[in-house]
Amino acid sequence: MSQSPVKVAVTGAAGQIGYSLLFRIASGAVFGPDTPVQLRLLEITPALGALEGVVMELDDCAFPTLDSVEIGDDPRHIFDGVNLALLVGARPRTKGMERGDLLEANGAIFTAQGKALNEAAADDVKIGVTGNPANTNALIAMSNAPDIPSSRFSALTRLDHNRALSQLAAKTGAGVADIRKMTIWGNHSATQYPDIFHAEIGGQNAAEVVDDQAWIENDFIPTVAKRGAAIIDARGASSAASAASATIDAARDWVHGTPDGDWVSMAVTSDGSYGIPEGIVYSFPVTCSGGEWSIVQGLDINDFSRSRMDSTAAELIEERDAVRSLGLI
Ligand SMILES: NC(=O)C1=CN([C@@H]2O[C@H](COP(=O)(O)OP(=O)(O)OC[C@H]3O[C@@H](n4cnc5c(N)ncnc54)[C@H](O)[C@@H]3O)[C@@H](O)[C@H]2O)C=CC1
Numbered sequence: 426m427s428q429s430p431v432k433v434a435v436t437g438a439a440g441q442i443g444y445s446l447l448f449r450i451a452s453g454a455v456f457g458p459d460t461p462v463q464l465r466l467l468e469i470t471p472a473l474g475a476l477e478g479v480v481m482e483l484d485d486c487a488f489p490t491l492d493s494v495e496i497g498d499d500p501r502h503i504f505d506g507v508n509l510a511l512l513v514g515a516r517p518r519t520k521g522m523e524r525g526d527l528l529e530a531n532g533a534i535f536t537a538q539g540k541a542l543n544e545a546a547a548d549d550v551k552i553g554v555t556g557n558p559a560n561t562n563a564l565i566a567m568s569n570a571p572d573i574p575s576s577r578f579s580a581l582t583r584l585d586h587n588r589a590l591s592q593l594a595a596k597t598g599a600g601v602a603d604i605r606k607m608t609i610w611g612n613h614s615a616t617q618y619p620d621i622f623h624a625e626i627g628g629q630n631a632a633e634v635v636d637d638q639a640w641i642e643n644d645f646i647p648t649v650a651k652r653g654a655a656i657i658d659a660r661g662a663s664s665a666a667s668a669a670s671a672t673i674d675a676a677r678d679w680v681h682g683t684p685d686g687d688w689v690s691m692a693v694t695s696d697g698s699y700g701i702p703e704g705i706v707y708s709f710p711v712t713c714s715g716g717e718w719s720i721v722q723g724l725d726i727n728d729f730s731r732s733r734m735d736s737t738a739a740e741l742i743e744e745r746d747a748v749r750s751l752g753l754i
Protein backbone atom coordinates (compact mmCIF):
# COMPACT_ATOMS: atom_id res chain seq x y z
CA MET A 426 0.00 0.00 0.00
CA SER A 427 1.93 3.01 -1.26
CA GLN A 428 -0.16 6.02 -0.39
CA SER A 429 -1.00 7.76 2.88
CA PRO A 430 -4.44 7.04 4.34
CA VAL A 431 -7.56 8.97 3.40
CA LYS A 432 -9.99 9.82 6.20
CA VAL A 433 -13.62 9.18 5.29
CA ALA A 434 -16.54 10.10 7.54
CA VAL A 435 -19.92 8.40 7.11
CA THR A 436 -22.90 9.58 9.12
CA GLY A 437 -25.87 7.34 9.87
CA ALA A 438 -23.41 4.49 9.65
CA ALA A 439 -25.63 1.96 11.47
CA GLY A 440 -28.53 2.55 9.06
CA GLN A 441 -29.68 0.67 5.96
CA ILE A 442 -27.53 2.59 3.49
CA GLY A 443 -24.55 2.47 5.83
CA TYR A 444 -24.72 -1.30 5.85
CA SER A 445 -24.20 -1.40 2.08
CA LEU A 446 -21.86 1.57 1.86
CA LEU A 447 -19.19 0.94 4.48
CA PHE A 448 -18.01 -2.39 3.12
CA ARG A 449 -17.51 -1.00 -0.35
CA ILE A 450 -15.59 2.05 0.82
CA ALA A 451 -13.48 -0.19 3.04
CA SER A 452 -12.71 -2.52 0.13
CA GLY A 453 -11.36 0.31 -2.06
CA ALA A 454 -14.37 1.12 -4.27
CA VAL A 455 -13.85 4.89 -3.97
CA PHE A 456 -10.09 5.38 -3.66
CA GLY A 457 -8.77 2.22 -5.31
CA PRO A 458 -6.64 -0.71 -4.15
CA ASP A 459 -3.53 1.32 -3.23
CA THR A 460 -5.05 3.83 -0.86
CA PRO A 461 -5.66 2.90 2.77
CA VAL A 462 -8.91 4.23 4.23
CA GLN A 463 -9.57 5.35 7.78
CA LEU A 464 -13.31 5.15 8.42
CA ARG A 465 -14.80 7.59 10.94
CA LEU A 466 -18.41 6.67 11.63
CA LEU A 467 -21.00 8.95 13.21
CA GLU A 468 -24.23 7.78 14.81
CA ILE A 469 -26.66 8.96 17.45
CA THR A 470 -25.86 7.56 20.90
CA PRO A 471 -28.58 4.84 20.99
CA ALA A 472 -27.31 3.38 17.69
CA LEU A 473 -23.66 3.06 18.78
CA GLY A 474 -24.19 -0.50 20.06
CA ALA A 475 -25.51 -1.65 16.68
CA LEU A 476 -22.66 0.20 15.00
CA GLU A 477 -20.17 -1.76 17.09
CA GLY A 478 -21.61 -4.89 15.50
CA VAL A 479 -21.07 -3.45 12.03
CA VAL A 480 -17.46 -2.66 12.95
CA MET A 481 -16.99 -6.28 14.04
CA GLU A 482 -18.13 -7.31 10.57
CA LEU A 483 -15.79 -4.81 8.92
CA ASP A 484 -12.94 -6.31 10.95
CA ASP A 485 -14.00 -9.80 9.89
CA CYS A 486 -13.71 -8.88 6.20
CA ALA A 487 -9.95 -8.28 6.68
CA PHE A 488 -9.93 -5.71 3.87
CA PRO A 489 -6.31 -4.85 3.01
CA THR A 490 -7.38 -1.25 2.28
CA LEU A 491 -9.06 -0.68 5.66
CA ASP A 492 -6.52 1.04 7.90
CA SER A 493 -8.71 1.82 10.93
CA VAL A 494 -12.28 2.47 12.10
CA GLU A 495 -13.37 4.98 14.71
CA ILE A 496 -16.97 5.43 15.84
CA GLY A 497 -18.70 8.08 17.91
CA ASP A 498 -21.64 10.40 18.47
CA ASP A 499 -19.77 13.72 18.45
CA PRO A 500 -19.61 15.22 14.94
CA ARG A 501 -16.74 17.58 15.86
CA HIS A 502 -14.61 14.58 16.87
CA ILE A 503 -15.64 12.27 14.01
CA PHE A 504 -15.09 14.95 11.34
CA ASP A 505 -11.59 15.75 12.63
CA GLY A 506 -9.27 15.92 9.62
CA VAL A 507 -11.66 14.14 7.23
CA ASN A 508 -11.00 14.39 3.48
CA LEU A 509 -14.38 13.01 2.44
CA ALA A 510 -17.62 13.24 4.42
CA LEU A 511 -20.65 11.27 3.25
CA LEU A 512 -23.68 12.65 5.08
CA VAL A 513 -26.20 9.83 4.99
CA GLY A 514 -27.66 9.93 8.49
CA ALA A 515 -31.18 11.31 8.51
CA ARG A 516 -34.68 10.02 8.95
CA PRO A 517 -35.97 8.35 5.75
CA ARG A 518 -39.50 9.01 4.50
CA THR A 519 -42.19 6.38 4.79
CA LYS A 520 -45.25 5.62 2.66
CA GLY A 521 -47.26 8.67 1.67
CA MET A 522 -44.56 11.24 2.50
CA GLU A 523 -42.69 13.44 0.03
CA ARG A 524 -38.98 13.95 0.69
CA GLY A 525 -39.68 17.63 1.39
CA ASP A 526 -41.77 16.56 4.42
CA LEU A 527 -38.45 15.73 6.10
CA LEU A 528 -37.10 19.29 5.91
CA GLU A 529 -37.71 20.27 9.48
CA ALA A 530 -36.86 16.88 11.04
CA ASN A 531 -33.61 16.52 9.16
CA GLY A 532 -32.64 20.19 8.78
CA ALA A 533 -31.35 20.45 12.34
CA ILE A 534 -28.95 17.56 11.74
CA PHE A 535 -27.32 19.32 8.79
CA THR A 536 -26.99 22.63 10.66
CA ALA A 537 -24.98 20.95 13.40
CA GLN A 538 -22.94 18.85 10.98
CA GLY A 539 -22.14 21.85 8.75
CA LYS A 540 -20.77 23.69 11.79
CA ALA A 541 -18.73 20.68 12.90
CA LEU A 542 -17.27 20.19 9.41
CA ASN A 543 -16.36 23.86 9.31
CA GLU A 544 -14.40 23.49 12.54
CA ALA A 545 -12.80 20.12 12.08
CA ALA A 546 -12.55 18.81 8.51
CA ALA A 547 -9.34 18.78 6.44
CA ASP A 548 -8.68 21.73 4.12
CA ASP A 549 -9.38 19.58 1.06
CA VAL A 550 -12.66 18.07 2.36
CA LYS A 551 -15.36 17.04 -0.10
CA ILE A 552 -18.87 16.60 1.28
CA GLY A 553 -21.53 14.44 -0.35
CA VAL A 554 -25.08 14.61 1.02
CA THR A 555 -27.32 11.57 0.60
CA GLY A 556 -29.77 12.15 3.49
CA ASN A 557 -33.08 13.63 2.32
CA PRO A 558 -34.16 16.16 1.28
CA ALA A 559 -30.64 15.95 -0.09
CA ASN A 560 -30.35 19.19 -2.11
CA THR A 561 -31.63 21.43 0.64
CA ASN A 562 -29.75 19.54 3.35
CA ALA A 563 -26.58 20.27 1.36
CA LEU A 564 -27.59 23.94 1.23
CA ILE A 565 -28.09 23.92 5.01
CA ALA A 566 -24.71 22.27 5.68
CA MET A 567 -22.96 24.64 3.25
CA SER A 568 -24.57 27.71 4.81
CA ASN A 569 -23.35 26.61 8.23
CA ALA A 570 -19.77 26.04 7.03
CA PRO A 571 -18.66 29.48 5.85
CA ASP A 572 -14.95 28.55 5.70
CA ILE A 573 -15.46 25.61 3.33
CA PRO A 574 -15.84 26.61 -0.34
CA SER A 575 -19.38 25.89 -1.58
CA SER A 576 -17.88 23.89 -4.45
CA ARG A 577 -16.94 21.19 -1.91
CA PHE A 578 -20.59 20.32 -1.26
CA SER A 579 -22.80 18.22 -3.46
CA ALA A 580 -26.06 16.34 -3.05
CA LEU A 581 -26.79 12.94 -4.52
CA THR A 582 -28.74 12.75 -7.77
CA ARG A 583 -26.54 9.96 -9.09
CA LEU A 584 -29.16 7.40 -8.08
CA ASP A 585 -31.69 9.17 -10.32
CA HIS A 586 -29.04 9.30 -13.06
CA ASN A 587 -28.43 5.55 -12.75
CA ARG A 588 -32.17 4.86 -12.72
CA ALA A 589 -32.52 6.89 -15.92
CA LEU A 590 -29.70 4.93 -17.59
CA SER A 591 -31.33 1.67 -16.65
CA GLN A 592 -34.81 2.70 -17.91
CA LEU A 593 -33.40 3.97 -21.21
CA ALA A 594 -31.34 0.81 -21.67
CA ALA A 595 -34.43 -1.33 -21.07
CA LYS A 596 -36.49 0.69 -23.56
CA THR A 597 -33.92 0.61 -26.36
CA GLY A 598 -32.21 -2.75 -25.78
CA ALA A 599 -28.86 -0.96 -25.40
CA GLY A 600 -26.44 -1.80 -22.61
CA VAL A 601 -26.08 0.86 -19.92
CA ALA A 602 -22.41 1.18 -20.91
CA ASP A 603 -23.48 2.25 -24.43
CA ILE A 604 -25.35 5.29 -23.03
CA ARG A 605 -23.58 8.60 -22.40
CA LYS A 606 -24.50 12.13 -21.41
CA MET A 607 -27.60 11.40 -19.34
CA THR A 608 -28.74 14.38 -17.30
CA ILE A 609 -30.85 14.84 -14.19
CA TRP A 610 -31.78 18.48 -13.67
CA GLY A 611 -32.91 19.97 -10.37
CA ASN A 612 -34.15 18.47 -7.15
CA HIS A 613 -33.86 14.88 -5.91
CA SER A 614 -37.65 14.81 -5.70
CA ALA A 615 -40.66 14.08 -7.88
CA THR A 616 -40.08 17.39 -9.73
CA GLN A 617 -36.63 16.35 -11.01
CA TYR A 618 -36.20 16.37 -14.77
CA PRO A 619 -34.44 13.36 -16.30
CA ASP A 620 -33.37 14.64 -19.77
CA ILE A 621 -32.46 12.39 -22.68
CA PHE A 622 -32.34 15.13 -25.32
CA HIS A 623 -28.55 15.36 -25.00
CA ALA A 624 -27.97 11.70 -24.19
CA GLU A 625 -26.34 9.40 -26.72
CA ILE A 626 -26.75 5.70 -27.37
CA GLY A 627 -23.80 4.28 -29.26
CA GLY A 628 -23.07 7.84 -30.43
CA GLN A 629 -26.62 8.55 -31.73
CA ASN A 630 -28.97 11.04 -30.09
CA ALA A 631 -31.06 9.10 -27.54
CA ALA A 632 -34.30 11.06 -28.06
CA GLU A 633 -34.04 10.34 -31.81
CA VAL A 634 -33.33 6.65 -31.16
CA VAL A 635 -36.36 6.45 -28.86
CA ASP A 636 -38.49 8.59 -31.19
CA ASP A 637 -41.45 8.44 -28.81
CA GLN A 638 -42.25 11.70 -27.02
CA ALA A 639 -45.25 10.08 -25.28
CA TRP A 640 -42.93 7.48 -23.69
CA ILE A 641 -40.56 10.23 -22.55
CA GLU A 642 -43.37 12.25 -20.96
CA ASN A 643 -45.70 9.59 -19.63
CA ASP A 644 -43.39 6.73 -18.85
CA PHE A 645 -39.69 7.52 -18.62
CA ILE A 646 -39.81 10.78 -16.63
CA PRO A 647 -42.42 9.66 -14.05
CA THR A 648 -40.82 6.23 -13.63
CA VAL A 649 -37.43 7.74 -12.83
CA ALA A 650 -38.81 10.60 -10.74
CA LYS A 651 -41.10 8.37 -8.66
CA ARG A 652 -38.82 5.35 -8.38
CA GLY A 653 -38.03 6.03 -4.72
CA ALA A 654 -41.74 5.87 -3.83
CA ALA A 655 -42.20 2.70 -5.92
CA ILE A 656 -39.40 1.04 -3.95
CA ILE A 657 -40.94 2.10 -0.63
CA ASP A 658 -44.29 0.64 -1.76
CA ALA A 659 -42.68 -2.64 -2.82
CA ARG A 660 -40.09 -3.11 -0.09
CA GLY A 661 -41.73 -1.30 2.80
CA ALA A 662 -38.44 0.58 3.23
CA SER A 663 -36.61 3.12 1.13
CA SER A 664 -33.91 2.19 -1.35
CA ALA A 665 -30.64 1.30 0.34
CA ALA A 666 -28.23 -0.85 -1.70
CA SER A 667 -28.82 1.21 -4.85
CA ALA A 668 -28.49 4.44 -2.86
CA ALA A 669 -25.19 3.22 -1.40
CA SER A 670 -23.97 2.21 -4.85
CA ALA A 671 -24.82 5.64 -6.28
CA THR A 672 -23.11 7.32 -3.32
CA ILE A 673 -19.95 5.35 -4.19
CA ASP A 674 -20.24 6.18 -7.92
CA ALA A 675 -20.61 9.88 -7.16
CA ALA A 676 -17.68 10.03 -4.73
CA ARG A 677 -15.41 7.97 -7.00
CA ASP A 678 -16.05 10.14 -10.05
CA TRP A 679 -15.64 13.37 -8.05
CA VAL A 680 -12.27 12.15 -6.74
CA HIS A 681 -10.93 10.41 -9.86
CA GLY A 682 -12.73 12.27 -12.67
CA THR A 683 -15.45 11.46 -15.18
CA PRO A 684 -14.59 9.46 -18.32
CA ASP A 685 -13.71 11.39 -21.50
CA GLY A 686 -16.77 12.05 -23.64
CA ASP A 687 -19.25 11.56 -20.83
CA TRP A 688 -20.67 13.45 -17.87
CA VAL A 689 -22.60 12.65 -14.69
CA SER A 690 -25.37 14.36 -12.72
CA MET A 691 -24.48 16.03 -9.43
CA ALA A 692 -26.48 18.53 -7.40
CA VAL A 693 -24.14 21.48 -6.84
CA THR A 694 -24.48 25.13 -5.97
CA SER A 695 -25.87 27.00 -8.97
CA ASP A 696 -23.70 29.74 -10.47
CA GLY A 697 -26.61 30.88 -12.64
CA SER A 698 -25.83 28.46 -15.49
CA TYR A 699 -28.86 27.74 -17.70
CA GLY A 700 -30.76 30.54 -15.94
CA ILE A 701 -31.02 28.56 -12.69
CA PRO A 702 -31.08 30.98 -9.75
CA GLU A 703 -27.70 31.31 -8.07
CA GLY A 704 -27.09 29.64 -4.73
CA ILE A 705 -29.63 26.81 -4.76
CA VAL A 706 -28.22 23.27 -4.84
CA TYR A 707 -29.46 22.04 -8.22
CA SER A 708 -28.55 18.94 -10.20
CA PHE A 709 -26.65 19.71 -13.41
CA PRO A 710 -24.67 17.72 -15.93
CA VAL A 711 -21.07 17.97 -14.67
CA THR A 712 -17.63 16.73 -15.57
CA CYS A 713 -15.04 16.14 -12.86
CA SER A 714 -11.30 16.45 -13.15
CA GLY A 715 -8.54 16.90 -10.56
CA GLY A 716 -11.10 16.61 -7.76
CA GLU A 717 -13.20 19.55 -9.03
CA TRP A 718 -16.54 19.50 -10.81
CA SER A 719 -17.62 21.87 -13.60
CA ILE A 720 -21.08 22.34 -15.02
CA VAL A 721 -21.29 21.32 -18.69
CA GLN A 722 -21.96 24.51 -20.64
CA GLY A 723 -23.59 25.34 -23.95
CA LEU A 724 -26.37 22.71 -24.18
CA ASP A 725 -29.38 23.78 -26.22
CA ILE A 726 -32.48 23.69 -24.06
CA ASN A 727 -35.80 23.11 -25.83
CA ASP A 728 -39.12 24.47 -24.53
CA PHE A 729 -40.13 21.10 -23.07
CA SER A 730 -36.93 20.94 -21.04
CA ARG A 731 -37.04 24.61 -20.05
CA SER A 732 -40.40 24.37 -18.30
CA ARG A 733 -39.37 21.26 -16.37
CA MET A 734 -36.01 22.75 -15.37
CA ASP A 735 -37.80 25.85 -14.10
CA SER A 736 -40.45 23.89 -12.11
CA THR A 737 -37.86 21.91 -10.23
CA ALA A 738 -35.88 25.14 -9.56
CA ALA A 739 -39.08 26.71 -8.18
CA GLU A 740 -39.46 23.82 -5.73
CA LEU A 741 -35.88 24.27 -4.54
CA ILE A 742 -36.49 27.97 -4.01
CA GLU A 743 -39.54 27.12 -1.89
CA GLU A 744 -37.44 24.68 0.14
CA ARG A 745 -34.72 27.31 0.56
CA ASP A 746 -37.28 29.86 1.74
CA ALA A 747 -38.77 27.31 4.16
CA VAL A 748 -35.43 26.51 5.79
CA ARG A 749 -34.61 30.21 5.88
CA SER A 750 -37.82 30.87 7.78
CA LEU A 751 -36.90 28.05 10.19
CA GLY A 752 -33.59 29.86 10.83
CA LEU A 753 -31.54 26.94 9.48
CA ILE A 754 -29.64 29.03 6.92
N1 LIG B 1 -30.32 10.97 -2.18
C1 LIG B 1 -30.72 9.74 -2.44
O1 LIG B 1 -30.68 9.30 -3.60
C2 LIG B 1 -31.26 8.86 -1.36
C3 LIG B 1 -31.38 9.32 -0.07
N2 LIG B 1 -31.86 8.51 0.92
C4 LIG B 1 -31.93 9.08 2.26
O2 LIG B 1 -30.80 8.66 3.02
C5 LIG B 1 -31.12 8.78 4.41
C6 LIG B 1 -30.70 7.52 5.16
O3 LIG B 1 -31.47 6.43 4.72
P1 LIG B 1 -31.39 4.99 5.43
O4 LIG B 1 -29.97 4.59 5.64
O5 LIG B 1 -32.31 4.12 4.69
O6 LIG B 1 -32.06 5.35 6.82
P2 LIG B 1 -31.96 4.55 8.20
O7 LIG B 1 -33.04 5.05 9.08
O8 LIG B 1 -31.82 3.08 7.97
O9 LIG B 1 -30.57 5.06 8.76
C7 LIG B 1 -30.35 6.39 9.12
C8 LIG B 1 -29.35 6.37 10.24
O10 LIG B 1 -29.03 7.72 10.54
C9 LIG B 1 -28.84 7.80 11.93
N3 LIG B 1 -28.93 9.19 12.36
C10 LIG B 1 -30.03 9.91 12.65
N4 LIG B 1 -29.68 11.14 13.09
C11 LIG B 1 -28.34 11.19 13.03
C12 LIG B 1 -27.39 12.18 13.35
N5 LIG B 1 -27.76 13.37 13.84
N6 LIG B 1 -26.08 11.89 13.20
C13 LIG B 1 -25.68 10.69 12.74
N7 LIG B 1 -26.54 9.70 12.44
C14 LIG B 1 -27.85 9.95 12.58
C15 LIG B 1 -29.93 6.89 12.51
O11 LIG B 1 -29.62 6.48 13.83
C16 LIG B 1 -29.89 5.74 11.52
O12 LIG B 1 -29.02 4.70 11.94
C17 LIG B 1 -32.61 9.08 4.47
O13 LIG B 1 -32.79 10.48 4.63
C18 LIG B 1 -33.11 8.64 3.11
O14 LIG B 1 -34.29 9.29 2.75
C19 LIG B 1 -32.24 7.23 0.67
C20 LIG B 1 -32.15 6.72 -0.60
C21 LIG B 1 -31.67 7.51 -1.72
Ligand SMILES: O=C([O-])CC(=O)C(=O)O
Pocket residue numbers: 517518524557584652653654656663664668
Ligand atom coordinates in the same frame (compact mmCIF):
# COMPACT_ATOMS: atom_id res chain seq x y z
O1 LIG C 1 -37.47 7.96 -2.08
C1 LIG C 1 -36.93 7.99 -0.97
O2 LIG C 1 -37.44 8.48 0.05
C2 LIG C 1 -35.53 7.46 -0.89
C3 LIG C 1 -34.82 8.07 -2.01
O3 LIG C 1 -34.44 9.22 -1.95
C4 LIG C 1 -34.78 7.34 -3.29
O4 LIG C 1 -34.96 6.14 -3.32
O5 LIG C 1 -34.54 8.02 -4.30
